[in-house]
Amino acid sequence: MRQTSLILVLLSVLLLASSCRKKPVPPPPPPPGVVCTIAEKQDVSKTHEFIGQIVAEDWVDLVARVEGYLVKRNFEEGSFVKKDTLIFEIDPRPFEAQVKEAEGQLVHAQASLTYANIQVERYTTLVKGDAVSQKDLDAANMQQGVSKGEVLVAQGQLDLAKINLEYTRLTAPFDGKIGECPISVGNLVGPTINTNLSRIVRMDPVKVEFSVPEATVIDIRQREGSMEKIASRIIPKIVLSNGTEYPLAGQIYFTDNVVDTSTGTLLVRARFQNPNGLLNSGNYVKIRLETKDKTPSIMVPAVAIQRDQTGEFVLSVDKDSKVQRRLVKTGQAHGMNIVILEGISEGEKIIVRGVLKVRPGMTANATLEESAKPESKTQPAAPKATGGN
Structure with missing residues (x-):
């Protein structure tokens, strides 16, 4: 009995001793990973953006000028037609x-x-x-x-x-795209009945009309000079509704001679080649005016810009892998990038992905995005040609 009690006491002491041992401290979690880009200086043009409307250079309504029964309709609605092609024929x-x-x-x-x-x-x-x-x-x-x-x-x-x-023979006056035709063959047409048969629109080139505020006109004139110089030194470009840039630049060919007093703007027109018919008359687009002279400016992807009640800022990673919050002043956007006027220096690592994982003062595991790696900016050397004898 005494031996059993002794064993129980020893077991209790052992259990108590084991419970008092300190558990090992788990290792700290690894720093969160973020993807960075390098703030770089790029030669960029000063730009101004406006909303413009695409307008056809030429269009014509095909109307019945004599009365008779429609006997031919030689086209598919919405198709392209060549100049002098027979479109309609009235019973001759x-x-x-x-x-x-x-x-x-x-x-x-x-x-x-x-x-x-x-x-x-x-x-x-x-x-x-x-x-x-x-x-x-x-x-x-x-x-x-x-x-x-x-x-x-x-x-x-x-x-x-x-x-x-x-x-009685209605032909296309120029190359263009023909619209819908509500009149079918066999109907009576004429000057007083079913007069408008269809419309042809010249698709290439097209013009874009946009209004420039008077203050912007003064700013451009002070910098560029006369309107003739402006037309030769400023490049108009189109940003499509999906955010992509139209590949062909235009040419300013008209500026009105008076400012619209009701809007305080000046009407400007630019002409664009449209060989593939991508630009349709009536569509609204963003028109971007770029100067030919370029200035070195720090650029970062627009997705890196964060905003709160204090203003715009970016998160950067310093040489010690610490996250820093940098207030910035942004300039004009250029495609997917934006100019940084103040707040960061060339060569800094700017976080573009993973900003929600970190906060200022934290350590971050920064990796460069592919486009920012030095090796991605150099073209591979062409292999040497080898020839056998």
Whole structure:
């Protein structure tokens, strides 16, 4: 009994001793990983952005100028058509008959004129021998004048009949894209019924109209000079609705000579080539004016910019891998990047991904994004050509 109690006491002491031992401290978690880019100086242009509207250089409504039944429609709605392509044809038979009738009237009038000329010539001779009176000669001269007038009228009627016959064939006045056609073959069309048949729009080139605030106009003129110099030194570019930049730059060709007093803006037009038909008349786009002169500026991706009640800032990683909060002043955006006017220096590591994982003062495991690595900015050397003998 005494031995059993001793064993129990020893077990209790051992259990108590083991419970008093300190548990090992777990290792600290690794610093959070972030992806950085290097703040670099790039040559950038000073830009201004406005909202503009694409306007067709030329467009034409195809209208029925003569009345008749539509017998041909030689296109698919929304297709591209070439200049002088036959688009519509109105039944030409009534107009062909009118041409023949007018030709007959002209032949009749010309015959009457020929007879009147003969009569005048004859009476002129006879009146000298008193074979006919002067009155008869005067009547012959009058009939000659009437016949000449009838020839002119008949010729005019023939010309008009031919014009109306031409109006039965509606052709494309230029290369362009044709729109919808609400009228099908077999319907009666004309100046008073089903007049508008379709519309053709020239797709290449197009123009973009946009309004520039007066203060911006003054700023550009003070920097660039006259409007002629502005047109040659400023490059207009289009930013599409999906945020991508249209690949072809334009040319400013018109600036209005007065400021719109209701809006305080000046109307400007730029012309853009549109070989693939990507720019459609009526669409609104962002127009960006870039100067040809470029200035070295620090650029970072726009996604690196954070904002709070104190303003804009970025998170950087210093040489000790510590996260720093840097207030910045931003400039103009250029594609996916933005100019930094104040707040950071060239060469700093700026966090672009993982900003929610860290806060100022923390240690971060920074890796450079692929485009910021030095090896990604150099082109691989071309392999040396080897030739065998």
